[in-house]
Amino acid sequence: MALALVAGLVGGASALGIATAAGLGEVSQRTVVVRILPNTSTFVTRPADIQGVLGNLLPAVASIRAVTRAENPTFPFTTTESVAEGTGMVVTSTGDILTNAHVVEGARTITVTLDASGVSLPARVAAIDPSQDLALVRVSGERALPTVHFADSSTTRVGDGVIAIGYALGLAGGPTVTDGIVSALGRAVTTSSDGSSVILENMLQTDAAINPGNSGGPLVDSSSLVVGVNTAVAGASSSGTSAQNIGFAIPASTVEKLLATWRSQGRL
Numbered sequence: 001m002a003l004a005l006v007a008g009l010v011g012g013a014s015a016l017g018i019a020t021a022a023g024l025g026e027v028s029q030r031t032v033v034v035r036i037l038p039n040t041s042t043f044v045t046r047p048a049d050i051q052g053v054l055g056n057l058l059p060a061v062a063s064i065r066a067v068t069r070a071e072n073p074t075f076p077f078t079t080t081e082s083v084a085e086g087t088g089m090v091v092t093s094t095g096d097i098l099t100n101a102h103v104v105e106g107a108r109t110i111t112v113t114l115d116a117s118g119v120s121l122p123a124r125v126a127a128i129d130p131s132q133d134l135a136l137v138r139v140s141g142e143r144a145l146p147t148v149h150f151a152d153s154s155t156t157r158v159g160d161g162v163i164a165i166g167y168a169l170g171l172a173g174g175p176t177v178t179d180g181i182v183s184a185l186g187r188a189v190t191t192s193s194d195g196s197s198v199i200l201e202n203m204l205q206t207d208a209a210i211n212p213g214n215s216g217g218p219l220v221d222s223s224s225l226v227v228g229v230n231t232a233v234a235g236a237s238s239s240g241t242s243a244q245n246i247g248f249a250i251p252a253s254t255v256e257k258l259l260a261t262w263r264s265q266g267r268l
Contacts, residue, residue, distance in 0.1 A: 050179060053163055056224035059116035059146040060090040061175055063167040064099055064123075064137065064216065066107035085170035087217030088112065088137065089226065091259065095142040096268055098255065099216030100231055101128050101135040112139050115175065116146060127267040131198055133231055134250065134258055136268060148218060151225035153253035156204070158182055164208040164230055164247070166217030175217070180208030180245070182227070189232065189248055203248045204228045210247035219249040227252050 064086045072078040086103035090096070097112060104110055110123040121139040128135040160182045168176035184205035190197055206219060210233045219228040228249030235243060262268040 050163060050177070053220060053222070053224045054165070054177060057148065057165060057218060057220055057226075058175070060148045061115045061165055061217065062088045062090065062097055063113045063115070063170075063175070064088045064097070064103055065111045065113075065170075066104045067109045068106050069108050085167060085213050086215040087166035087175065087213065087230070089148045089216070089218050089229075090114075090145050091136075091147055092268065093143065093145045093147055095139040095145060096126065097123070097137050097139065098229065098259075099135055099137060100229065101130045101133045103215050104128070104135050104137055105130060110137055112137060114139075114142075114145070127262045127265075129258060132250070132254060132258055133198065133200060134229065134255065136259075136262060148226045149224075150252040150256055151221050151223070151227045153227065153251045156182060156185065156221070156227050156251070158185060160227075161222055162206055162208055162227060163220045164206065164210055164214060164217065165220065166210070166214030166230060168209075168211040168213045170213050176211070176214075178209040180206050183207050183246070187248060200231070200248075200250065202251055202254065203231075204251050206247050206249060207245035208247065209245070225252075226255075229255060 066084045066086070067081060068084070069079045069081050072080045084103050084107075086099055088097040088099035091098045104125055105128060107125070110125070111120050112123045113120045121142070123137040123139045126136045126138040158181075162180060162182055164178045164180070165175050182204055187203040187205050189200045189203050204219065204227065208219065210230050214230045217230045218226040219230050221227045228251050230247065230249050232248045234246035259268060
């Protein structure tokens, strides 16, 4: 079982090493610098029935396997194949599935396995925005699929109980479920990969365990509503101190704005 390794970022003492939770195989490694923004909320909500929440959400969760091929610089005229395994959530009953851009960007083939039916289907990228690390993949021939529903991000508070759902490490037998709380709001995360960097604003921080393969999966509140898209996890500080239970999710408000844009463009 291939595991994603998280490396520290050389720099200031506040720097954290971040690996995007992209999955098995050639998992993209990213680094982040986190800027702490103030939050004064004290309202707390905890899930009373985790199994009830899962009963509402699992049918709308899917695993995603993306295969990319590139020329091998060591051996000319040969190619290398890398596989990223992530998670997606169904956002339309006709087969549109939301995930992270880093899971599917540049993929030659994409396969989606719907949790509700266990059926694996080919998919294609219908829309992608690397600047927000979000993408939409579409499967054909599916109708009346169960869908997720998004929370009002303005009601999310530090201390709210949340559940992370995703295909961690690509393990067979269904998704992995972990629980925790919203640890902080308004984090600004700078990711860098292949010489380019992207700032993801207003991220949610959670202590619910997130691992490679969780990318694109839902972070869910006590009302079975999606509060965020699981995207990255902290590894270690520049001094080598290990980070524990620091994960980041793109908030529902960001997701819904982008979905509205794609809808207006006829992509959704």
